[in-house]
Amino acid sequence: MTVEQVLDETIHWPDDQVEALFGRLLDSNYRLPDPALDTAWAGEIMSRVNDIESGREPGVPGGEVMARVRKIVGL
Numbered sequence: 001m002t003v004e005q006v007l008d009e010t011i012h013w014p015d016d017q018v019e020a021l022f023g024r025l026l027d028s029n030y031r032l033p034d035p036a037l038d039t040a041w042a043g044e045i046m047s048r049v050n051d052i053e054s055g056r057e058p059g060v061p062g063g064e065v066m067a068r069v070r071k072i073v074g075l
Contacts, residue, residue: 010018027033051057 010021013021048057052059
């Protein structure tokens with residue numbers, strides 16, 4: 001199966017199924033769990049969320065993010 005075939009197949013999947021597939025791909029091919037790293041990232045994520053929620057960081061609207069992604073990947 002090609003990458004294009006995978007994209008064609010999964011484009012209409014519900015978000016939770018895509019997330020599960022992505023997670024399994026990452027877990028099986030790219031990294032072993034590292035609790036120390038996961039803890040550090042959890043702290044970083046909370047810091048970023050707090051910055052956005054408090055207004056210190058304005059964030060980027062989802063539509064703008066997706067437009068950038070589409071441009072990058074050539075869609």
